[in-house]
Amino acid sequence: xxxxxxxxxxxxxxxxxxxxxxxxxxxxxxxxxxxxxxxxxxxxxxxxxxxxxxxxxxxxxxxxxxxxxxxxxxxxxxxxxxxxxxxxxxxxxxxxxxxxxxxxxxxxxxxxxxxxxxxxxxxxxxxxxxxxxxxxxxxxxxxxxxxxxxxxxxxxxxxxxxxxxxxxxxxxxxxxxxxxxxxxxxxxxxxxxxxxxxxxxxxxxxxxxxxxxxxxxxxxxxxxxxxxxxxxxxxxxxxxxxxxxxxxxxxxxxxxxxxxxxxxxxxxxxxxxxxxxxxxxxxxxxxxxxxxxxxxxxxxxxxxxxxxxxxxxxxxxxxxxxxxxxxxxxxxxxxxxxxxxxxxxxxxxxxxxxxxxxxxxxxxxxxxxxxxxxxxxxxxxxxxxxxxxxxxxxxxxxxxxxxxxxxxxxxxxxxxxxxxxxxxxxxxxxxxxxxxxxxxxxxxxxxxxxxxxxxxxxxxxxxxxxxxxxxxxxxxxxxxxxxxxxxxxxxxxxxxxxxxxxxxxxxxxxxxxxxxxxxxxxxxxxxxxxxxxxxxxxxxxxxxxx
Amino acid sequence: xxxxxxxxxxxxxxxxxxxxxxxxxxxxxxxxxxxxxxxxxxxxxxxxxxxxxxxxxxxxxxxxxxxxxxxxxxxxxxxxxxxxxxxxxxxxxxxxxxxxxxxxxxxxxxxxxxxxxxxxxxxxxxxxxxxxxxxxxxxxxxxxxxxxxxxxxxxxxxxxxxxxxxxxxxxxxxxxxxxxxxxxxxxxxxxxxxxxxxxxxxxxxxxxxxxxxxxxxxxxxxxxxxxxxxxxxxxxxxxxxxxxxxxxxxxxxxxxxxxxxxxxxxxxxxxxxxxxxxxxxxxx
Numbered sequence: 048x049x050x051x052x053x054x055x056x057x058x059x060x061x062x063x064x065x066x067x068x069x070x071x072x073x074x075x076x077x078x079x080x081x082x083x084x085x086x087x088x089x090x091x092x093x094x095x096x097x098x099x100x101x102x103x104x105x106x107x108x109x110x111x112x113x114x115x116x117x118x119x120x121x122x123x124x125x126x127x128x129x130x131x132x133x134x135x136x137x138x139x140x141x142x143x144x145x146x147x148x149x150x151x152x153x154x155x156x157x158x159x160x161x162x163x164x165x166x167x168x169x170x171x172x173x174x175x176x177x178x179x180x181x182x183x184x185x186x187x188x189x190x191x192x193x194x195x196x197x198x199x200x201x202x203x204x205x206x207x208x209x210x211x212x213x214x215x216x217x218x219x220x221x222x223x224x225x226x227x228x229x230x231x232x233x234x235x236x237x238x239x240x241x242x243x244x245x246x247x248x249x250x251x252x253x254x255x256x257x258x259x260x261x262x263x264x265x266x267x268x269x270x271x272x273x274x275x276x277x278x279x280x281x282x283x284x285x286x287x288x289x290x291x292x293x294x295x296x297x298x299x300x301x302x303x304x305x306x307x308x309x310x311x312x313x314x315x316x317x318x319x320x321x322x323x324x325x326x327x328x329x330x331x332x333x334x335x336x337x338x339x340x341x342x343x344x345x346x347x348x349x350x351x352x353x354x355x356x357x358x359x360x361x362x363x364x365x366x367x368x369x370x371x372x373x374x375x376x377x378x379x380x381x382x383x384x385x386x387x388x389x390x391x392x393x394x395x396x397x398x399x400x401x402x403x404x405x406x407x408x409x410x411x412x413x414x415x416x417x418x419x420x421x422x423x424x425x426x427x428x429x430x431x432x433x434x435x436x437x438x439x440x441x442x443x444x445x446x447x448x449x450x451x452x453x454x455x456x457x458x459x460x461x462x463x464x465x466x467x468x469x470x471x472x473x474x475x476x477x478x479x480x481x482x483x484x485x486x487x488x489x490x491x492x493x494x495x496x497x498x499x500x501x502x503x504x505x506x507x508x509x510x511x512x513x514x515x516x517x518x519x520x521x522x523x524x525x526x527x528x529x530x531x532x533x534x535x536x537x538x539x540x541x542x543x544x545x546x547x548x549x550x551x552x553x554x555x556x557x558x559x560x561x562x563x564x565x566x567x568x569x570x571x572x573x574x575x576x577x578x579x580x581x582x583x584x585x586x587x588x589x590x591x592x593x
Numbered sequence: 594x595x596x597x598x599x600x601x602x603x604x605x606x607x608x609x610x611x612x613x614x615x616x617x618x619x620x621x622x623x624x625x626x627x628x629x630x631x632x633x634x635x636x637x638x639x640x641x642x643x644x645x646x647x648x649x650x651x652x653x654x655x656x657x658x659x660x661x662x663x664x665x666x667x668x669x670x671x672x673x674x675x676x677x678x679x680x681x682x683x684x685x686x687x688x689x690x691x692x693x694x695x696x697x698x699x700x701x702x703x704x705x706x707x708x709x710x711x712x713x714x715x716x717x718x719x720x721x722x723x724x725x726x727x728x729x730x731x732x733x734x735x736x737x738x739x740x741x742x743x744x745x746x747x748x749x750x751x752x753x754x755x756x757x758x759x760x761x762x763x764x765x766x767x768x769x770x771x772x773x774x775x776x777x778x779x780x781x782x783x784x785x786x787x788x789x790x791x792x793x794x795x796x797x798x799x800x801x802x803x804x805x806x807x808x809x810x811x812x813x814x815x816x817x818x819x820x821x822x823x824x825x826x827x828x829x830x831x832x833x834x835x836x837x838x839x840x841x842x843x844x845x846x847x848x849x850x851x852x853x854x855x856x857x858x859x860x861x862x863x864x865x866x867x868x869x870x871x872x873x874x875x876x877x
Contacts, residue, residue, distance in 0.1 A: 167610030212625035272690030284807030291729025293810035295702035
């Protein structure tokens with residue numbers, strides 16, 4: 048099978064070095080997986096700074112007790128919007144961007160299976176985020192009832208103003224975007240693989256994305272349904288979440304978290320995939336336990352559907368429900384433990400070097416494990432009654448998202464940017480970025496465990512004075528972390544514009560071509576790749592399980 | 594037109610996706626403005642919908658043209674089938690949310706309202722029986738919808754349409770163009786008839802039975818489930834109409850008729866959802 052890349056063309060081979068169109072319009076109408084991947088990644092980076100600015104507002108307000116800078120409603124808008132922007136605007140799109148770039152390269156496909164839909168997924172994302180961002184400028188401000196949009200709070204005029212329908216339609220658009228992206232990824236992986244690549248030869252990044260894509264299709268419509276009921280309850284007199292009409296606000300929480308729990312794995316499974324790709328390259332060993340990694344990922348995905356109510360232990364569930372969700376949640380620690388063990392075993396006795404992507408990956412293994420353990424603490428229902436809705440949960444999920452997902456996204460940037468651009472990033476600044484980030488992220492989030500255990504509630508702009516010291520330390524960490532990320536922005540721009548000027552080899556990292564297909568292609572990557580699929584696929588990464 | 598039947602077709606650029614996105618976001622922004630009581634809402638909504646419909650026509654015309662000129666090889670067809678299959682899966686999940694809501698309401702939240710402290714302290718006179726509009730009698734007195742009138746006729750209509758759709762498919766495979774067109778025509782007519790009957794049913798509910806979307810949780814689940822389904826029947830019937838139109842123009846061969854298959858899958862999906870509705874919303 049070969050591929051035709053242009054409708055006026057007859058043969059792929061005549062057209063091998065066909066480049067991108069000129070001008071800005073190229074980016075609007077592109078169907079090229081690399082262009083769309085770049086769009087996704089740059090958009091995600093922009094949103095990372097938008098969401099980050101909101102976090103800075105939050106940390107500035109919490110620097111000292113009392114109300115300093117913003118009024119409480121705006122503060123609540125910031126916590127709500129920070130979450131929505133980071134989840135739907137930054138982390139998820141960044142991983143879709145990586146999928147767009149890497150999946151076709153890694154499986155030997157000429158492009159994504161459905162290139163026009165690929166373009167539409169991206170622009171739907173932009174449309175959704177714009178709709179959401181527009182609420183910041185509305186009468187009554189952006190939604191401020193928390194990103195979970197719980198009724199009845201979110202249906203009160205004071206918490207939504209005019210923003211609610213915009214936020215809901217934004218969720219619909221983001222859902223459409225995610226579902227189309229996920230369908231594309233599934234079709235690409237199943238249908239576009241090089242004929243010589245079997246499922247159990249696929250790089251783990253491809254495997255984790257396949258499973259993530261399934262999660263996306265299975266849960267985004269759930270969220271869409273939940274917010275649709277919010278909309279009709281607010282504007283069309285339905286009673287889904289109104290007890291007087293026979294409904295139940297707790298039902299919303301069940302539906303939301305049936306979406307929400309798989310959603311957090313949507314953000315972490317591709318993280319696992321990237322970590323499993325980077326660690327073997329710098330440990331110069333095959334990945335330990337490839338098959339067990341695949342099965343662990345699938346198990347985590349399955350379990351993610353049957354544990355949702357651990358987010359609502361304090362809502363007043365029957366005791367049998369509390370117990371079931373407690374034990375089911377604890378089981379997730381088993382496949383997750385398999386993964387952490389495998390990464391560690393991959394590094395064991397490896398000939399390790401510590402370039403920036405590896406540093407971020409090692410920090411991920413350590414800090415994600417900490418985030419996982421606090422999750423295990425909260426899975427214990429009676430203990431959760433104390434931790435619930437305190438800064439302990441804030442510390443927990445930020446440990447699983449910032450030094451895990453975000454760190455791995457940074458690692459992926461350092462790891463693949465030289466391949467994509469043909470330019471080497473500045474290793475010194477990269478390592479400075481790493482050390483500043485890894486130290487400040489702990490100053491930022493570790494004290495929040497103490498605050499939570501001492502009883503400081505989340506989502507409040509003011510607090511009792513006994514929480515003052517740790518909040519100030521946390522804020523200082525936050526400001527350093529925020530400022531450090533400007534280094535990453537600098538590195539991205541600098542690398543695109545030429546980097547260190549060093550000549551980058553085809554495989555970039557020593558022996559990387561033994562691990563995955565993309566390193567066998569020329570550097571910088573041509574606009575079209577794998578118009579003829581590869582006949583031999585690397586198997587270093589699966590050596591251990593064959 | 595590509596002469597290389599072995600090649601996976603990758604379009605070079607696409608304008609319709611951006612146009613469609615602009616249309617959809619304009620329509621939704623208009624709808625949101627309308628809900629907030631802004632006068633610009635309906636206009637914005639109409640403009641957005643017009644753009645969106647233009648996109649649908651333009652994009653699908655392009656696809657049909659490309660397909661008929663033989664640009665899609667076997668693998669492209671497989672990608673499209675994957676796409677349609679997983680799209681339908683996402684739709685099933687969407688309906689599952691509302692079926693789940695119905696289940697939760699009937700088996701958990703309504704019984705909870707009629708027992709224990711809730712009953713003693715808040716609503717002592719509330720009896721937890723289905724159908725209900727809740728202890729607050731939201732929406733006033735109403736009569737629930739029976740199963741054996743129009744809904745049963747509609748069940749027969751949809752099941753028959755599933756058969757005619759399959760009959761048309763057999764015609765297509767046997768290169769019997771007349772059977773294909775007749776079968777599709779019957780399917781489309783039955784589909785639109787279903788929608789008409791449902792409109793009559795809704796009219797009766799509103800004008801004679803006091804049953805509205807606002808009739809507590811019974812009205813909410815009844816109208817949202819049947820309403821979303823009815824909307825999907827409309828969409829399915831429109832898709833089938835397009836397939837009928839293309840069949841009349843001589844499109845599709847026994848080897849290459851993805852559009853027909855996709856429309857048929859969608860139609861069967863709508864059919865199965867209705868069976869679920871008939872059992873869980875109307876019968877029990």
